[in-house]
Amino acid sequence: MAVDFFNNSEVDVSLEVNGKSYEVDEEGYLADLNAWDADVANAMAEADGAPLEDNHWEVINFLREYYEEYQIAPAVRVLTKQIGKRLGKEKGNSKYLYELFPYGPAKQACKYAGLPKPTGCV
Amino acid sequence: MSMLHTVNKSPFENSTVTSCISMCAKDSSILFIEDAVISVMKSTKFTEMIESSLKDFKMYALxxxxxxxxxxxxxxxxxxxxxxxxxxxxxxxxxxxxxxxx
Amino acid sequence: MKLGILINEGPYQHQASDTALQYVKAAIKKGHEIYRVFFYNDGVNNATRLATPPQDDRNITKEWSELAKNHNIDLVVCVAAAQRRGILDKGEAERNGKDSDNIEEGFRISGLGQLVEAGIQADRLITFGD
Amino acid sequence: MSEEGIVKKFMYVNRKSPYGTIYALESLEVVLITAAFDQDVSLTFTDDGVYQLMKDQKTDGIGMKNFSSTYSALGDYEIKKIFIDKESLEERGLSVSDLQELVWEDEDEDYAEKSSINLVSRAELSNIMSQQDIVMSF
Structure with a gap:
């Protein structure tokens, strides 16, 4: 089923992937982060109307590695700098990242990557 | 630059008062509030420490x-x-x- | 002067919020501007309107709320610390699928950036905690 | 995200060991946000706060999230000034080799890793503290 980004009207939302149902919150974030796999990410993106391509996966994989290593999702500026270091300067800028993830790399890419929902701290 | 340090713990409870005194720069002041006011009483085991620190900085109690x-x-x-x-x-x-x- | 206040402990368990209240009242009396009071750590518990202390005890949450109303003080509760401890406004309750909110009038929930901004904008930042 | 270009010196003083209370974790959260505001941020670890940086923390047994690896991300957030109170380490029978190595990458030198850790005496710390605009102790 479709999970809209800022759709708060749904109660008890779930995401169907390969016949399996995953609990997600009102904004589409996975309730159980351990349940994440690539199919879940693809299903989330398709539900948002923009299927994931290799460029998206580069960022999603980076986010998962970063979280695994440091136990936090990187701030956008850190993400930009690190992407620039790993994938080349032409990708290490917010224009590139926002084109990939129009709802904002912090929110949208972290959602697909199965990272905790940002608390909206800044 | 002068700094005001505030402390709120009894020196009998933990080392906050002693840490504060050991890291207080010369032209700074210490204000004792809440349970830390116990620090400034006469004839306790901390009296001497407070008295000798008074040479280096000003001290206040609420x-x-x-x-x-x-x-x-x-x-x-x-x-x-x-x-x-x-x-x-x-x-x-x-x-x-x-x-x-x- | 513009003064920023940070409160890191909840009401009743520690004297921190009481001392902060007395300090803020004295500062207002002396003509200073309270730029913001920011509630962090267990300090977010100062914001619940559901607390019902005995009638012969002080009601710290109400006192903050009234002081804020009378002197137009910005009382900000950290969203991340509040979510951990179940302090919610209407929007946060909806966003997180909870059945009710509990924030007292005069308090607002916002990000930690508001604390940093208070540090930048105010002339002094004074912390009260345990 | 700086406020009209105002840059103040923010120092966070960490004096408590991790896990027993939430102060270490929530201090780290403020630190990361402050860095996002382009401020001049430094961290001090003193008293039991030095235990926050211990190597090999394993929290599975207490059922809490191990956030010790997050300190290694400080360099990514341009936080390069970490002061560790030498006397607090000595009092506890510790040396700097018991602590995590914290580094930052110098982009201008092909991302060369440089240490962020400064081992300082209380006298030096006192001097550094008194030069700060904002000091928050957790």
Whole structure:
């Protein structure tokens, strides 16, 4: 089923992937982060109307590695700098990242990557 | 730059008062509030430490906290100034910055 | 002067919020501007309107709320610390699928950036905690 | 995200060991946000706060999230000034080799890793603290 980004009207939302149902919150974030796999990410993106391509996966994989290593999702500026270091300067800028993830790399890419929902701290 | 340090723990409870004193720069001041007012009483095992530190910096104790705990103002170590909340405000504005030791 | 206040402990367990209240009242009396009071750590518990202390005890949450109303003070509760401890406004309750909110009038929930901004904008930042 | 270009010196003083209370974790959260505001941020670890940086923390047994690896991300957030109180380490029978190595990458030198850790005496710390605009102790 479709999970809209800022759709708060749904109660008890779930995401169907390969016949399996995953609990997600009102904004589409996975309730159980351990349940994440690539199919879940693809299903989330398709539900948002923009299927994931290799460029998206580069960022999603980076986010998962970063979280695994440091136990936090990187701030956008850190993400930009690190992407620039790993994938080349032409990708290490917010224009590139926002084109990939129009709802904002912090929110949208972290959602697909199965990272905790940002608390909206800044 | 002068700094106001505030402390709120009894020196009998933990080492906050001693840490604060050991890291207080020469032209700074210490204000004892809440349970830390116990530090400035005469004839405790900390009296000597406070008295010798008075040579290096100014010390203040909050009167309402002394009174609330039944601590006689007459038994406050000489040289420690007894102040109220409005003086507390003045102390924060007269110093360049404030560090609250928690 | 513009003063920023940080409160890191909840009401009743520690004297921190009481001392902060007395300090803020004295500062207002002396003509200073309270730029913001920011509630962090267990300090977010100062914001619940559901607390019902005995009638002969002080109601710290109400006192903050009234002081804020009378002197137009910005009372900000950290969203991340509040979510951990179940302090919610209407929007946060909806966003997180909870059945009710509990924030007292005069308090607002916002990000930690508001604390940093208070540090930048105010002339002094004074912390009260345990 | 700086406020009209104002840059103040923010120092966070960490004096408590991790896990027993939430102060270490929530201090780290403020630190990361402050860095996002382009401020001049430094961290001090003193008293039991030095235990926050211990190597090999394993929290599975207490059922809490191990956030010790997050300190290694400080360099990514341009936080390069970490002060560790030498006397607090000595009092606890510790040396700097018991602590995590914290580094930052110098982009201008092909991302060369440089240490962020400064081992300082209390006298030096006192001097550094008194030069700060904002000191928050957790």
């Amino acid at each position: 009167k309402p906290d002394l009174e609330a705990r039944g601590l006689s103002l007459n038994n406050v170590i000489e040289g420690v100034e007894i102040v109220g909340y409005e003086d507390f405000v003045d102390l924060t504005t007269e110093h360049d910055s404030v560090q609250s030791w928690l």
